[in-house]
Amino acid sequence: MYTFSSKLKSFSIILMALGLLGIGYGFFTAPKNIQEVEKILASESHGEHGEVKHEVTTDGAEAHELVASHKGVKESAETTEPNMVEESHDEVKGAVAATETHEGVVSHDQVKEAAEHEEHLTHVLHQLQNKPWAALYVACIFFMLITMGVLAFYAIQQVAQAGWSPVLFRVMQGITAYLPYGSVIFFIILILCGLHFNHLFIWLDPEVVAHDELIATKSGYLNFPFWIARAAIFLIGWNLYRYYSAKNCLAQDESNDDSFYKKNFNISAGFLVFFIVTESIMSWDWIMSIDPHWFSTLFGWYVLASFFVSGITMIAMVTVYLKSRGYLEHVNTSHIHDLAKFMFGFSIFWTYLWFSQFMLIWYANIPEEITYFITRIELYNLPFFGAVVMNFVFPILILINTDFKRITWILVMAGVVILAGHYIDFFNMIMPGTVGDRWFIGISEIASVLFFLGLFIFVVFTALAKSPLLPRRNPYIEESKHFHY
Amino acid sequence: MSNKVIYAIYNDDDILMDAVKQTRAAHHHIEEVFTPFPVHGLDKAMGLAPTRLAICSFIYGCIGISFATWMMNYIMIQDWPQDIGGKPSFSYIENMPAFVPIMFEMTVFFAAHLMVITFYMRSRLWPFKQAENPDVRTTDDHFLMEVAVHNNEEELVSFFKSTGAVEVKVIEKH
Numbered sequence: 055m056y057t058f059s060s061k062l063k064s065f066s067i068i069l070m071a072l073g074l075l076g077i078g079y080g081f082f083t084a085p086k087n088i089q090e091v092e093k094i095l096a097s098e099s100h101g102e103h104g105e106v107k108h109e110v111t112t113d114g115a116e117a118h119e120l121v122a123s124h125k126g127v128k129e130s131a132e133t134t135e136p137n138m139v140e141e142s143h144d145e146v147k148g149a150v151a152a153t154e155t156h157e158g159v160v161s162h163d164q165v166k167e168a169a170e171h172e173e174h175l176t177h178v179l180h181q182l183q184n185k186p187w188a189a190l191y192v193a194c195i196f197f198m199l200i201t202m203g204v205l206a207f208y209a210i211q212q213v214a215q216a217g218w219s220p221v222l223f224r225v226m227q228g229i230t231a232y233l234p235y236g237s238v239i240f241f242i243i244l245i246l247c248g249l250h251f252n253h254l255f256i257w258l259d260p261e262v263v264a265h266d267e268l269i270a271t272k273s274g275y276l277n278f279p280f281w282i283a284r285a286a287i288f289l290i291g292w293n294l295y296r297y298y299s300a301k302n303c304l305a306q307d308e309s310n311d312d313s314f315y316k317k318n319f320n321i322s323a324g325f326l327v328f329f330i331v332t333e334s335i336m337s338w339d340w341i342m343s344i345d346p347h348w349f350s351t352l353f354g355w356y357v358l359a360s361f362f363v364s365g366i367t368m369i370a371m372v373t374v375y376l377k378s379r380g381y382l383e384h385v386n387t388s389h390i391h392d393l394a395k396f397m398f399g400f401s402i403f404w405t406y407l408w409f410s411q412f413m414l415i416w417y418a419n420i421p422e423e424i425t426y427f428i429t430r431i432e433l434y435n436l437p438f439f440g441a442v443v444m445n446f447v448f449p450i451l452i453l454i455n456t457d458f459k460r461i462t463w464i465l466v467m468a469g470v471v472i473l474a475g476h477y478i479d480f481f482n483m484i485m486p487g488t489v490g491d492r493w494f495i496g497i498s499e500i501a502s503v504l505f506f507l508g509l510f511i512f513v514v515f516t517a518l519a520k521s522p523l524l525p526r527r528n529p530y531i532e533e534s535k536h537f538h539y
Numbered sequence: 540m541s542n543k544v545i546y547a548i549y550n551d552d553d554i555l556m557d558a559v560k561q562t563r564a565a566h567h568h569i570e571e572v573f574t575p576f577p578v579h580g581l582d583k584a585m586g587l588a589p590t591r592l593a594i595c596s597f598i599y600g601c602i603g604i605s606f607a608t609w610m611m612n613y614i615m616i617q618d619w620p621q622d623i624g625g626k627p628s629f630s631y632i633e634n635m636p637a638f639v640p641i642m643f644e645m646t647v648f649f650a651a652h653l654m655v656i657t658f659y660m661r662s663r664l665w666p667f668k669q670a671e672n673p674d675v676r677t678t679d680d681h682f683l684m685e686v687a688v689h690n691n692e693e694e695l696v697s698f699f700k701s702t703g704a705v706e707v708k709v710i711e712k713h
Contacts, residue, residue, distance in 0.1 A: 413636040419625070454597070 056381050058519045062511065069508025076501020080186030088175040091182065095175070180253045181492040187243075187252040188488040193502035194243060195340060196364075196480045197510050198236035199357075200473075203365020204229045205296055206329055206358075207396075212299075212322040218392055220534040221384045224523045225373050227300045229365075231517030232510050234296075237289040244285050244340075248278045254488050257346045269346050276343055284339055288332040295325040307526040315529055333358055341480075344487035348426045350415070356407040357483075363400035363445075364476040367469045369393060372514065374462055374469075381523055387460040388539040394459035394468075398449060401472060404479075405446040429486045434493065437478050444475030477503065543688040544570065546673060547699040548681050548706040552578045555682040558702035559584045562686065565698065570685040573677040592661075596654040603649025607642040673710075681705075 085091050208226040211219040247254050256262045257269045257276045269276065299318055306314035334354030342353050350356075370393040376382050377390075415423045430438045448471050458464045485493045525531055549555040555578065562569055569585055612631045615638075620628040627633040659665060677683045688695060692709060699707045 409636075409639065413639065416636050456593075 055521075056376065056515075056518045056523055058515045059379070062515060066508045066511035066515075069504045070512065071508075073501045073503075073505025073508055076497045077186065077190060077505060080189060080498030080501065084186055085179055085182050088172070088179050091175050091179045094182070095178065178492070181489045184253050184488045185492060185494075186498040187254055188485055189498035189502045191243060191254060191488075192477070192480050192484050192499070193506045194236065194240050195484075196361075196477050196503075197232065197506040198240050199361035199480075200364045200368050200510075201230050201233040201236060202292060202329075202333075203361040203363070204369055205233065205292065205365075206326070206333075206362060207365055207369065208299070209295070209322040209325050209329070212318055213326060215319075215530065217530050217533040218389060218537040218539075220525055220528045220530045221382070221537075222369065222373060222389065222393075223303060223525050223528070224521060225376065225382075225518070226369055227303065227521075228518035229368055229372060229514050230296050230300075232513045234293050235509065235513050236506075237293060241285060241289055244282060248282055255343055255346075256487075257343060272346060276346060281339055281343075284335060288336055291328055291332060292325075295321060295328075299325075303525060303528075304521055306528065307522075309527060312527075312529055315527075341483050344484055345426060348423065350411055350423075350426075352407060352411055356404075356411055359400060359404040359407050360476050360479050363397060363404050364473055366393060366396045366400060367472045370397060370465060371469045371473075372518075374466060376518070376523070378462070384524060384535040386538070388537050390462075390465065391456075391459045391539055392537075394453055394465055397468065397472060398453040398459070401445055401449040401453075404476075405442065408442065408445075426486075429490075430482060433491045434482055434486060437482050441475050441478045441482055444471050445479065448472075448475075542712040543692065544710055544712050545686045545688055545692075545695050545699060546706075546708040546710055547684045547686065547702070547704040548674065548676070548708070549684070549703065550681055550705050551703075552682060554703040555684070556581065556584055558684060558699070558704065561702050562684070562698075567686050567695065567698070570687055572685070573672060573674070573683040575678050575680060575682075578682075592654055592658060595657050596650045599653035599657075600646045600650035602653075603646040604642050606649070607638070607645035611638045611641060 085094060204226050208223065208230065211223070211226075246252065247258055250258070253259065257272070258278060263269050263273060298321060302314040302318045302321075306312070306318070337354040337357035341357060342349065370390065373382065373385060373393065374390065377385050412427060415427055449468055452464060452468050453459055481493075481495075481499075528534075547558065549558060552574070555572070555574070559569065559572065559581065563584070563586065572581065572585065574581070608631070615634065616628055616631050622628065626637060631638075672678060673685065674681065674683055684699075686695065686699075688709065696707050696709065
């Protein structure tokens with residue numbers, strides 16, 4: 055039996071406390087109204103935003119052109135993210151050449167410009183108000199989906215009747231114990247989105263939908279009651295599998311035959327079918343609908359690859375930790391090696407999907423699709439390409455070596471980079487549609503990760519301490535104990 | 540000095556493995572072992588050095604990706620940078636996504652083929668090569684261990700008899 059070390063327990067509690075403080079700070083410092091936004095923008099007046107305002111007040115003619123072009127840009131960028139419009143707004147100023155001036159309508163245009171400016175401020179306000187919410191959302195969905203990756207891996211191991219992994223089943227069950235907690239918090243955040251506490255999902259705002267034909271035509275699918283009902287069904291379905299699978303695994307220990315093992319085999323097969331359908335829909339609902347003008351057919355697979363490799367990495371990390379504390383007697387370097395091979399393989403699988411999605415859209419360059427990547431390349435250049443380095447280049451170079459896959463510190467290093475890389479991957483998926491160019495990995499983002507990491511450690515290791523770390527009567531347990539590669 | 544060798548023939552891979560371990564323990568130098576199929580752990584038991592083919596393959600892959608990059612940079616960017624369907628050909632990186640499928644395939648192609656050729660060279664395999672099996676049964680159901688004799692013929696024969704060999708032959712090798 056594992057005992058939750060008091061050091062690790064207090065460490066996780068400190069993480070949660072620090073995280074909560076930081077999350078609170080993030081919400082507290084978010085601007086409340088457009089006056090505060092104006093102040094923030096004024097303090098950045100050396101930058102672009104201040105200049106725009108300055109020109110507006112001094113040169114009416116130029117302001118008129120600015121408005122005209124701004125309008126034009128807005129129409130052409132109808133399918134883009136709101137923050138793209140803002141980008142263009144700033145660029146327009148420099149690009150405009152004097153073509154026509156209507157002195158008579160200058161004052162009228164100034165009024166119009168004032169309205170535009172107001173709109174711009176409201177837009178920035180929404181982005182800044184979204185920032186702590188988006189930080190919370192990314193961290194929450196990331197940790198919840200890691201447990202889903204572990205759960206899917208676990209189900210596959212059951213159905214594939216893998217001979218090597220039964221010694222790790224209790225580790226996997228321990229990690230998935232986070233799922234109920236993660237899903238409850240996540241579901242609450244979804245409900246808060248629906249109650250208009252934030253603007254994470256712009257299609258949840260009836261005002262936006264009324265003026266946006268593209269979103270309006272999707273409202274048969276993207277409407278709050280249907281959306282939240284789907285989320286409830288998915289989360290309940292996944293949690294039910296987790297609960298019964300862990301329960302049957304423990305019951306199998308005390309049993310005289312293999313009936314519970316067979317039961318687990320059947321529900322795992324059923325779960326995998328349910329999972330692949332719900333996973334796909336989940337990725338549209340919870341991630342892709344943040345950019346409701348954009349769609350991609352392989353998005354579900356891409357999200358799956360991202361959290362699946364994170365899940366496997368998390369299994370390896372927890373296994374290595376428990377092994378180093380002397381709790382996993384029958385886990386040898388061959389088991390670790392197998393996990394490392396999965397980390398390696400699925401890192402490449404993620405890259406394959408990342409590149410396929412990127413390259414197909416880049417190559418065809420259709421305006422309504424490409425805006426997704428233009429936003430990311432222009433505003434999120436380092437995180438966007440940094441994720442590829444962390445999730446592909448680093449693991450492929452470090453984990454390609456057979457000997458390295460058995461060396462603990464190399465594995466831990468690779469695992470930390472992979473987990474951080476996939477956090478950034480989720481960051482890249484969610485942030486551009488919610489905070490646009492106002493992104494920063496600051497207190498809100500780090501604190502949210504710390505909070506969920508603390509909760510994760512606390513829940514997982516509490517769960518690990520509740521049942522023996524070796525399944526006793528699994529039909530493959532002997533083979534697994536003597537697994538050697 | 541004669542070139543005598545002992546052929547100890549076995550009909551079971553487990554017995555062969557035990558015999559190899561005993562032979563190593565008795566410090567007789569094993570010249571060669573012939574088996575009809577791969578016997579797991581035989582290389583370890585014989586104390587053979589691990590293969591470096593994978594390292595070769597990695598290097599070949601690096602050569603492949605370098606070649607692909609050089610080739611497409613020269614053709615598409617340096618030599619004749621045409622505008623083909625609006626693809627930006629001002630620099631390699633700008634048009635890189637379009638080159639990745641070729642870079643990938645070339646990496647795999649070089650890594651795979653050159654590794655296979657290396658394997659053939661190192662194991663001296665080619666068409667019309669004279670087969671080297673000392674006993675035709677070793678390709679079907681028998682295992683053969685070859686050990687050199689150094690004026691200790693009697694001792695060796697009795698040693699291999701005791702390891703469960705179904706047949707022990709002393710052969711003059713030319």
